Amino acid sequence: MSDLLTRNVSPKLHEKIKKIANKKGLSVQQLTIKALEDLVQTSEIEERLEQIINRKGISMDPAQISEIINDERSKRP
16 A cells, blocks of 8 residues: 655644544544545546547536536435
């Protein structure tokens, strides 16, 4: 596994991250990795949707589609 160091995180942001992690029963490290994985997955989805839109001539913004997908995912238990 590789290491990733993030510097200059404000104390306010760090506290918010710790609170979210605690609520989810995760460590800050686990929450951060999950957030990064979600970001990468969203980016991949947006790229794929862009390919589909360009191929099919669909006129919906990929970011909007991605937002809809993420909203629906967040409703899952």
